[in-house]
Amino acid sequence: MIDLTTIERKNIFAVKGNPVTLLGNPVKVGDIAPEIVASDLTLKDVKLSDFREKIIILSVFPSIDTPVCANQVRAFNKKATELSQDVVILTISKDLPFALGRFCAAEGINNIHTLSDFKFSRFGLEYGFLVKENQLLARGVVVIGKSGIVKYVEITKDITIEPDYDMAIAAVKALL
Secondary structure, three states: OOOHHHOEEEEEEEEOOEEEEEEOOOOOOOOEOOOOEEEOOOOOEEEHHHHOOOEEEEEEOOOOOOHHHHHHHHHHHHHHOOOOOOEEEEEEEOOOHHHHHHHHHHHOOOOOEEEEOOOOOHHHHHHOOEEOOOOOEOOEEEEEOOOOEEEEEEEOOEOOOOOOHHHHHHHHHOOO
16 A cells, blocks of 8 residues: 655645645546545544535635635635535535634534544545645645546645635536
């Protein structure tokens, strides 16, 4: 078995202009989406396969306690109201579930599922989003079709840049 922590990629993502190293296997369009296990707000383990038969948007961000990450969660929560019941939005970060829960309660975030990769770093490694230098996740979006095939992948160039929401939603609409 390959140790995913040894797969390193450079010049893909930066933190405020400073390049960092991404760890893990970079997921690509056309790949079968790797199974992940992450924690929900109650610390319950949630699997990607729990959402089988849905189009999945994975909204990935470093930390809910930053303005750009908070904007990303708010934006996808709003977009969820405009999408079909065949679509589920999962946000995922390395934040503790308690911090994510406080944010969601304070902001009225209730249209998306908020998950934490804090326990296993499985998502970060299986999808190639784990930042070696700070063990947080890079910012981006992954869209997975009902068949479990990756249809869209974006990792932003810098931590300060929000993902291209329009491109992500266009990828989803192409699957409906």
